Amino acid sequence: MKKPFLTQEKANEIISKIPTPFHVYHEKGIKDNAKELLNAFSWNKGFKEFFAVKATPSPAVLRLLASLGCGLDCSSYTELLMAEKLGITGENIMFSSNGTSAEEYKFAVKLGAVINLDDISHIPFLKEHAGIPKKISLRFNPGGEFKIGTVFMGSPHEAKYGLTRPQLTEAVKALMAEGVEEFGIHSFLASNTVGEEYYPELASIIFTAIKELTAETGAKFTFANLSGGIGVPYRPEQNKVDIYKISGGVKKHYNDILVKNNICEVKIFTELGRYMLAPYGALITKVVHFKNIHREYANVDACASNLMRPAMYGAYHHITVLGKENSKSSKVYDIVGSLCENNDKFAVQRELPKLDRGDILFIHDTGAHGFAMGYNYNGKLRSAEVMLNENGSFKLIRRAETPNDYFATLEGFWN
Numbered sequence: 273m274k275k276p277f278l279t280q281e282k283a284n285e286i287i288s289k290i291p292t293p294f295h296v297y298h299e300k301g302i303k304d305n306a307k308e309l310l311n312a313f314s315w316n317k318g319f320k321e322f323f324a325v326k327a328t329p330s331p332a333v334l335r336l337l338a339s340l341g342c343g344l345d346c347s348s349y350t351e352l353l354m355a356e357k358l359g360i361t362g363e364n365i366m367f368s369s370n371g372t373s374a375e376e377y378k379f380a381v382k383l384g385a386v387i388n389l390d391d392i393s394h395i396p397f398l399k400e401h402a403g404i405p406k407k408i409s410l411r412f413n414p415g416g417e418f419k420i421g422t423v424f425m426g427s428p429h430e431a432k433y434g435l436t437r438p439q440l441t442e443a444v445k446a447l448m449a450e451g452v453e454e455f456g457i458h459s460f461l462a463s464n465t466v467g468e469e470y471y472p473e474l475a476s477i478i479f480t481a482i483k484e485l486t487a488e489t490g491a492k493f494t495f496a497n498l499s500g501g502i503g504v505p506y507r508p509e510q511n512k513v514d515i516y517k518i519s520g521g522v523k524k525h526y527n528d529i530l531v532k533n534n535i536c537e538v539k540i541f542t543e544l545g546r547y548m549l550a551p552y553g554a555l556i557t558k559v560v561h562f563k564n565i566h567r568e569y570a571n572v573d574a575c576a577s578n579l580m581r582p583a584m585y586g587a588y589h590h591i592t593v594l595g596k597e598n599s600k601s602s603k604v605y606d607i608v609g610s611l612c613e614n615n616d617k618f619a620v621q622r623e624l625p626k627l628d629r630g631d632i633l634f635i636h637d638t639g640a641h642g643f644a645m646g647y648n649y650n651g652k653l654r655s656a657e658v659m660l661n662e663n664g665s666f667k668l669i670r671r672a673e674t675p676n677d678y679f680a681t682l683e684g685f686w687n
C-alpha cells in the first residue's frame with residue numbers, strides 16, 4: 273500500500289493558508305533518499321549526483337539537495353541562470369544540453385560548468401563561440417537496441433542524442449589537439465527503469481568505451497556519468513529499487529573493466545531526477561463536482577496543466593483520499609480536470625472509496641516531472657509549491673500564478 277506523507281489534518285492546515293491545487297514536497301523523504309544514494313556509492317571516491325534541474329526546477333528543492341552535496345545538471349540558459357542565482361557554479365554544474373545555442377555555451381563556460389557535448393559538430397562551434405575548456409564530457413549514443421526498454425526514450429538507434437562510438441575516438445583526438453586535459457563519458461539510454469540492472473549495464477558500456485578510448489588516444493578520463501533513468505514505484509504493487517544492489521553492480525564492472533586495466537581514478541557521476549524527487553512530492557487537489565453520464569466522473573480543481581504525465585504518457589499516479597485511507601474502494605471513477613481535452617484525466621476507471629464533494633485527493637509521486645511540465649493551456653495558471661519541513665512546519669516555496677503573470681508577456685499590447 274502506498275502511504276501519503278501528509279495527513280488529512282496537515283493537509284487542511286496547509287489549505288487554510290494556501291488554496292488547492294498545489295504541489296507539496298517532503299523534506300525528510302528527499303533528504304533520507306539522497307543520503308542513501310550517497311552512501312550506496314561511497315565506495316567511489318568523488319561520486320557526485322548532479323540533480324536534473326528539469327525534473328523539479330524549484331530553488332528550495334535545489335538548495336536542499338545542494339546542502340547535501342549534490343550538484344546540478346542544467347540543460348538550458350534559464351536553468352544555468354537558476355544555478356547561478358543559487359550560488360551553484362563551476363564544477364558543481366553539469367551542462368547536458370542538445371541543439372545548444374552559442375549564448376548557452378558562452379554562459380556555461382563563464383560559469384565554469386562541465387560541458388557535456390552532444391555532437392561532434394559542436395567542437396568547432398564551441399571553440400568559435402566560447403572556447404574549449406580544459407575538461408569536457410562527451411555524450412555517447414551506442415545505437416542499436418537497448419534491452420532495458422522504455423516508453424519515454426525509444427531505442428538508442430532512434431534517439432537524437434550523443435555521438436557514435438567512432439565519433440568518440442575522433443572527438444577525443446580533436447579535443448586533445450585543442451588542449452583538453454580531462455575527459456568524461458556520459459550516456460542516457462533508458463528512463464524510469466524499475467529493476468536493478470540498468471545502471472550496471474550502462475556502466476559496463478561506458479567503462480568499456482573509456483578503456484578503449486584510453487588505449488586508442490592516451491587521453492585521461494576522470495569521470496563516467498551514468499545520467500538519469502532510475503525509476504520509482506508509481507504503482508502500489510511495485511517496490512523501490514535496491515540502490516545498494518545497483519551500486520554493487522556498477523562496482524563490479526568498475527573493478528573488472530577499469531581497475532583491472534589500471535584506470536583507477538574515474539569518478540562516478542549521476543544526473544538523477546525522478547529517483548531523487550518523484551516519491552517525495554504530491555499534487556493536492558479538491559473534489560469539486562460529480563458527473564454521472566456513461567461513466568461516473570469526479571471533477572477536481574487541478575488539471576493536466578498541473579500534472580501532464582497521465583495525459584501525455586497514460587502514466588499511472590496512485591491516488592489516496594485523505595481521511596479515507598482505511599475505507600474500502602467501493603466505487604469506480606474517472607478523476608478528471610477541467611481542460612477542454614479528453615485526456616485530462618488523472619485516473620481512468622479507478623477504484624476508490626466513495627467520494628464526497630470537498631474531499632482532498634493526494635496524487636502520489638508528482639515530485640519530479642510534475643510541476644516542471646506545467647503549462648498555460650486553456651488559460652490555466654501554474655499552481656503553488658509547498659515544502660513540508662522536517663520539523664512538521666510548512667513553507668510556501670512558490671506562489672501560484674495569477675492572471676497578471678499570464679498577461680505579463682503582453683506588456684505594451686493594450687495601449
Ligand SMILES: *Cc1c(COP(=O)(O)O)cnc(C)c1O
Nearest residue numbers: 324368463500501543544545546
Ligand atoms: C531528463 C534527464 C535526466 C533525468 O532523468 P530522470 O529520468 O528524471 O532520472 C538526466 N540527465 C539528462 C541529460 C536528462 O535529459
